[in-house]
Amino acid sequence: MSAYIEFRNVAKAFSGKAVLRGMNLAIDKGEVMFIIGTSGVGKSVTIKHLIGLLRIDAGEIWFDGARVDQLPERSLAPLRKRIGMVFQSSTLFDSMTLAENVALPLRKHGKLSHKDALVEARKRLAQVYMDDYADRFPAELSDGMRKRAAIARTLALAPDVVLFDEPTTGLDPVSARRVDRLIRELADTLGVTAVVVSHDPPSIFGIADRVAFLYQGIVHVVATPDALRASADPIVQQFITGQSSGPMETPGF
Amino acid sequence: MSYFRTRIEAIGGAVLGTSRAALELWLVYVGTIAGIVRGFSRRHGGRGRPKGELVRQLHAIGNRSLVFIIVTLGFIGMVMTYQACLQLGRVTGDYSQVGSQFLRLLISDFGPTLSGMMLATRVGAGIAAEIGSMKVTEQIDALRMSGVLPIDYLIVPRFIACVVMTLMLTVLGSMVMYAAGGLTAQYSFGVNPSTFYDLSFVRGRHLVLFVVKALAYGAAIPVVAGFCGLRARGSSEGVGWATTAAVIGSSFAVIVLDFIISAVALFLADGDL
Amino acid sequence: MIGEKTIANIGGGAVSIAQHVGGIVVLTGQVLRALIPPRIDGRELVKNLHKMGNRSVPIVALTALFAGGLMMLQSGPFVKKLGATGLAGWAAGYAVLREIGPILIALMFSGRVGANNTAELSTMTVTEQLDGLRALAIDPVKFLVVPRVIAMMVMLVALTVIGDLVALVGATVVGSALLEIDASTMYHSFADNLKPYDFLHGISKSVAFGAAIAMSSCYFGVTVRGGAVGVGRAVNAAVVAAAVSIMLLDFFITYLAG
Numbered sequence: 001m002s003a004y005i006e007f008r009n010v011a012k013a014f015s016g017k018a019v020l021r022g023m024n025l026a027i028d029k030g031e032v033m034f035i036i037g038t039s040g041v042g043k044s045v046t047i048k049h050l051i052g053l054l055r056i057d058a059g060e061i062w063f064d065g066a067r068v069d070q071l072p073e074r075s076l077a078p079l080r081k082r083i084g085m086v087f088q089s090s091t092l093f094d095s096m097t098l099a100e101n102v103a104l105p106l107r108k109h110g111k112l113s114h115k116d117a118l119v120e121a122r123k124r125l126a127q128v129y130m131d132d133y134a135d136r137f138p139a140e141l142s143d144g145m146r147k148r149a150a151i152a153r154t155l156a157l158a159p160d161v162v163l164f165d166e167p168t169t170g171l172d173p174v175s176a177r178r179v180d181r182l183i184r185e186l187a188d189t190l191g192v193t194a195v196v197v198s199h200d201p202p203s204i205f206g207i208a209d210r211v212a213f214l215y216q217g218i219v220h221v222v223a224t225p226d227a228l229r230a231s232a233d234p235i236v237q238q239f240i241t242g243q244s245s246g247p248m249e250t251p252g253f
Numbered sequence: 254m255s256y257f258r259t260r261i262e263a264i265g266g267a268v269l270g271t272s273r274a275a276l277e278l279w280l281v282y283v284g285t286i287a288g289i290v291r292g293f294s295r296r297h298g299g300r301g302r303p304k305g306e307l308v309r310q311l312h313a314i315g316n317r318s319l320v321f322i323i324v325t326l327g328f329i330g331m332v333m334t335y336q337a338c339l340q341l342g343r344v345t346g347d348y349s350q351v352g353s354q355f356l357r358l359l360i361s362d363f364g365p366t367l368s369g370m371m372l373a374t375r376v377g378a379g380i381a382a383e384i385g386s387m388k389v390t391e392q393i394d395a396l397r398m399s400g401v402l403p404i405d406y407l408i409v410p411r412f413i414a415c416v417v418m419t420l421m422l423t424v425l426g427s428m429v430m431y432a433a434g435g436l437t438a439q440y441s442f443g444v445n446p447s448t449f450y451d452l453s454f455v456r457g458r459h460l461v462l463f464v465v466k467a468l469a470y471g472a473a474i475p476v477v478a479g480f481c482g483l484r485a486r487g488s489s490e491g492v493g494w495a496t497t498a499a500v501i502g503s504s505f506a507v508i509v510l511d512f513i514i515s516a517v518a519l520f521l522a523d524g525d526l
Numbered sequence: 527m528i529g530e531k532t533i534a535n536i537g538g539g540a541v542s543i544a545q546h547v548g549g550i551v552v553l554t555g556q557v558l559r560a561l562i563p564p565r566i567d568g569r570e571l572v573k574n575l576h577k578m579g580n581r582s583v584p585i586v587a588l589t590a591l592f593a594g595g596l597m598m599l600q601s602g603p604f605v606k607k608l609g610a611t612g613l614a615g616w617a618a619g620y621a622v623l624r625e626i627g628p629i630l631i632a633l634m635f636s637g638r639v640g641a642n643n644t645a646e647l648s649t650m651t652v653t654e655q656l657d658g659l660r661a662l663a664i665d666p667v668k669f670l671v672v673p674r675v676i677a678m679m680v681m682l683v684a685l686t687v688i689g690d691l692v693a694l695v696g697a698t699v700v701g702s703a704l705l706e707i708d709a710s711t712m713y714h715s716f717a718d719n720l721k722p723y724d725f726l727h728g729i730s731k732s733v734a735f736g737a738a739i740a741m742s743s744c745y746f747g748v749t750v751r752g753g754a755v756g757v758g759r760a761v762n763a764a765v766v767a768a769a770v771s772i773m774l775l776d777f778f779i780t781y782l783a784g
Contacts, residue, residue: 053657080663091658093572093650105662108669116570157662286633321537321766329772332625332780340620354604362600370633374769375762378641382758489652489757493645496761499584500637508630512592515599518705 003062004029004193005161006052010059011217012045019045021217022059032187032194034204037214038239038248045199046214047163049194052076052240055139064160081109084154085163090146092138092153099134102153109157124152128182144175151182162186164196168203178202180207201240201250205229214237215248262465281404281480288402288409306406310414313454315421318375322426325371330430333363334437338444348446350441352449355434361462361518364427366511369470371426372419373503375476380411381499382483385492393483408479419471420464427463462518469510537677546767550745552599553667557675557741560668566676574677578639582685589634590627591690594696597621615715620724623690628728629776631689632735636768640743643674644764647747648757656748666746671744678743679736686732690725713724731779738771 003026012020019042027033035043048054049061052071068128092101102121106112112120113244125131126251128148138146147167154162164183168176180212185205186192198204204211205225212222213236221228238246305458338351384407387393431450438444477501485495560566601617647670650656656666694716701707746764750756 048657051661053660077663080661085661087654087658087661089654091654093655093658105664108662108664153662266602317601320769325770325773328777334622336621342745358600362596370630372635372754372771374637374765378765382755382762386755386758449721489754490645490649490715491594492754493642493761496758496765497637497641498642500761500765501634504634504637505585505589508589508592508596512599515596517703519599519603 003027003092003136004064005195006060006062007046008060008062010046010049010061011057012042012054013057018217020056022215023218025212025219025222027193027195029193030187030191031209032183032196032207034196034198034208034211035214036197036199036211036239038202039199041214042217044165047085047165047195047197050163051080051085054203064175081157082159083161083163084157086147086150086154086165086167088165088169090138090143090150092146092150094138097135098130098141098149098152101138101149102156103154105156121152121156124156127147127155128152142175144171144178147171147175147179148182151179155186159192161193161195164194164198166197166199168198168200173202176203179205183207185199201242261480262387277484278477278480281408281483282476284402284404285408285412285476285479288405289413291405305415306410310410312420313379314376314411314414315418318372318418318422319425319442321375322368322371322422323429325495326367326426326430327433329363329367330359330433333430334434335441338438338442342442348444349448350440351353351438351452352435353442353451355449356452357454357459359427359430359434360459362466362511362515364430365423365463365466365470366507367430368423368426369419369466369507369511370504372415372422373474373507374500377474377499377503378496380415380475380478381482381496382492384408384479385485385495388483388485388495389488389491403483408475411475411479415475416468416471419474420467423463423470424478458518458522462514466511466514469514470507472519473506473510474503477506533564546726546745546763549749550608550741550767553671553745553748554741556667557672560672565668566672570669570673571677572672574710575681578643578677578681579684580596580680581642582635582638583688585638586631586634586685586689587692590692591696591699593626594618594693594698595700597626597693598697598700598705601711602707603699605706607704612718614718615694615712618701619716619720622693622697623728624719624723624780625728625776627690627693628633628731628735629688629772631686632682632732632739632772633769635678635736636739636743636765639678639681639767640739641761643678643740643743644747644761645757647671647674647744648750648760651748652753654756666748671748674744675737678740679733682736682739683729683732683742686729687689690723690728699777709738719742727779727783730783731776734775734779735772738775740766742767742771 002240005025007023007025007028010020010023011018014127018247023046025035025046035046037043045054047070049056050063052068052073056069059069060067063079063083071079092098093104096104099118099121102124103112103114103117106117106120110117110120122131122134128151130145130148130152133141133145133149138149141149151162151167167179167183171179182202183194183196187194187209196203196208208225210222210224211228213220213228215235221231221233223231229240231237234247238248334351334355337355338348341348341351360386384393393407396403396406435444435446435449438449439446481495481499481502484490485491597618601621604708605613605617650670656670659666659669698709698712701712702709743764746760746767750760
C-alpha cells in the first residue's frame with residue numbers, strides 16, 4: 001500500500017551545494033508529520049517542492065497515487081487547491097484586511113461574489129478564533145494573530161493537506177501553543193494531513209504523530225516522538241537535548 | 254462647514270509638512286558645505302572619512318553612468334534634430350541655421366538639463382538606495398555611535414564626486430548630442446556637416462549658463478537623494494519609498510533649477526539670448 | 527591591466543543586460559497571454575488606477591507647467607527678435623506636444639509611479655507574498671502584474687493629455703509675464719500652427735512609454751532578490767531601464783512616424 005504523500009530519492013542542490021541527497025519519506029493520510037533538523041538542512045525546501053514552488057533535481061514525488069514533481073506550472077492549480085501552505089512569514093497581503101485576505105481564494109476559486117466571499121471569510125476566521133479582527137489590517141496585529149489568520153486563509157479552499165513552515169518560530173509560548181492546538185484540531189476534526197517543519201520541542205513532542213529527522217540531506221530516522229526520545233542514536237540525542245557539541249556535523253560552525 | 258475645515262486642515266498639514274521637509278533639506282545642504290569646509294581645514298580628510306571614499310564615489314557615479322549618458326543623450330540628440338529639421342522643412346525649407354541654433358540651445362539648456370535629468374534618475378536612485386538601506390539596517394546609527402557624522406562620511410564624498418562628475422558627463426553628453434544631431438541632419442535631411450557644425454552663434458554667456466546649470470544640478474542631486482536616503486524608515490519598504498522620492502525629487506529639482514536659472518539669465522541679459 | 531578588467535566589466539554588463547531584456551520579454555509574453563481572453567481582476571485594476579492617477583497628477587502638472595514655461599523661455603526671445611510673434615506659440619507648442627511633453631511626463635511618471643510600483647512589488651516578493659499567491663493557486667502575473675500594467679499605460683496617456691494642456695498654459699503664462707507676448711497671440715499661434723497629428727504623435731509615444739515603464743517596473747519588482755538592499759537595487763534598475771527605453775522608443779517612433 002503506497003503512502004498518501006511520498007518522496008522517493010529526492011535530490012536538490014543550490015548553486016552546486018547539495019541540500020537533499022536521495023531523501024525518502026512516506027506520509028500517511030490524516031497524520032501530523034513533523035520534519036525536524038538543524039537550520040539550513042533542507043526542511044523548508046522539502047515542503048516547497050511538494051507544491052512546485054521549487055523543482056527537484058532528481059527523484060520522484062507522489063501524491064494520492066499520482067506523480068506530481070513533473071507537472072508544468074500551468075497544471076499546478078488543482079494540486080495547490082488540495083495542498084495548502086502556511087509560510088513562515090505568514091504572507092498575508094498588507095493592502096487587504098484579514099477578511100479580504102481570506103476572501104481572496106474564495107473569490108478566485110469558489111466563484112463567490114465579493115460580498116458572499118467576505119461572509120464566508122468571517123466564518124473561516126471564526127474557526128481560528130480571529131473573527132473579531134476581521135476588519136483589521138495585518139500590520140496592526142501581532143505575529144501570533146497573523147499566523148492564525150494565515151491558517152484561516154489556507155483553510156478557505158478546504159485542502160486535504162496543509163504544509164506548515166515553522167509555524168511557531170518567533171511566537172511567544174502562549175501563542176505557540178494556541179497554534180499547535182489549531183493544527184491538532186485540523187487533523188482530528190477535519191481529517192487534514194499536516195506536514196509541519198519545526199524545531200520547537202514543545203510542538204514536536206506535543207502534537208506530532210510521527211517525526212522525520214532530516215540530517216545531511218536524507219531522512220536519518222522516522223519515528224513517533226516517544227520512540228525518538230528513547231532512541232539510542234547519539235545524533236538524535238544531541239539534537240533533542242540541544243547540545244552544541246557532539247557527533248553532529250553542523251556546517252558553518 | 255466641516256467639509257471646508259477638513260480641507261483646510263489637510264492643506265495646512267501639507268504646507269507644514271512641506272516646509273519642515275524643505276527646512277531639513279536646507280540643513281542637509283548646509284551641513285554638506287560645512288562638511289566640505291571642515292574637510293579642507295583638516296588637511297587629510299578629517300575624522301572618519303576614509304581616504305579612498307571620494308575616489309570610489311567618483312568611480313561609482315562617473316564610470317558607471319558613462320554608457321547610460323552616451324546612449325540616452327545620443328538618441329535624444331538625433332530625435333531633437335530630426336524634429337527641428339522636420340518642422341523647418343514644413344515652414345521655411347532653410348536648414349542653414351539648424352546647426353547653430355541647435356548648438357546654442359544645446360549649450361544653454363538641453364545639454365545640461367537633459368544630462369541632469371538622466372543623472373537625477375540614475376545617480377539619485379543609486380545614492381538613495383545605498384544610503385536608504387544603510388539607514389534601515391541601522392548602519393547609520395552605528396556610524397553616529399562611533400563618533401562619525403553621517404553627513405561627513407556619506408554625503409560629502411558623494412556631493413563632491415557628483416558635482417565633478419556631472420560637469421564632466423554633461424560635457425561629454427553634450428558633445429555626443431551635438432555629434433548625433435549632425436549625423437541625423439546629414440543623413441536624413443542632407444545638411445552639409447560644415448553648415449551644421451557652425452560655432453559662430455555661441456557666446457560666452459551660453460557657456461556660463463552651461464557651467465552654472467551643470468554645477469547646480471550636480472549639487473542638487475546628491476543633496477536631495479542623500480536626504481531621502483537618510484529619511485528612510487522601516488524595512489525594505491522604506492528603502493523603496495526613499496529611492497522613489499529621490500528620483501522624483503532630484504528630477505523635479507533639475508527642472509525647477511533650470512527654469513529659475515534660465516529666467517534669471519534672460520532677465521540679466523535683457524531678453525537677449 | 528586596465529584594459530582587461532574594463533573589457534571583462536563591459537562583457538559582464540552586456541550579459542546581464544541581455545538577461546534582463548530576455549526576462550522582460552518573457553514577462554511581456556506572460557502578460558499578453560493573460561489578456562487573451564481578458565480575465566482581469568477588476569478590483570485590483572480599479573485600485574491601481576486610483577492609486578497611480580491620484581498620486582501623480584500634482585507632480586506631473588507642476589512639471590508640465592515648468593516645462594512649458596521653459597520652452598517658451600528658450601524659443602520666445604528668438605521669435606521676438608525676429609518679430610514673428612505670431613509663431614511664438616508654434617515653436618514652444620510643437621516641442622511640447624511632440625517631444626518634451628511625452629518624454630518629461632513619462633520620466634516623471636517613471637519616477638513617481640514606476641519606482642513606487644517596483645518598490646511595492648519587490649517588497650511583496652521579498653516577504654514571500656508572491657509565493658503565498660502561488661500556493662493559493664493564484665497566478666501572480668494575472669492577479670498583480672496585468673492590472674498594474676494596464677493601469678500604468680492608461681494613466682500615462684491620460685496624464686500626458688492633461689500635461690500637454692498644462693504645459694501650453696505654462697508657456698502662455700511665461701509668454702505674457704516675462705516676454706510681453708499676450709495670451710491671445712499665444713492662443714492663436716497654437717490654434718493656427720499645431721496640428722492634431724502633432725498631438726497624436728506625442729500620445730502614441732505615451733502609449734509606448736507607458737508599456738516600457740510598466741514592464742520594466744513590474745519585471746524588476748518580481749525578480750528582486752535579497753532584502754532591503756535588493757529592493758533599493760531593483761528600484762534603481764527599474765528607473766534606469768525605463769529611462770533608456772523611453773529614449774530608444776522616442777527615437778524609433780520619431781523616425782517611423784515622421
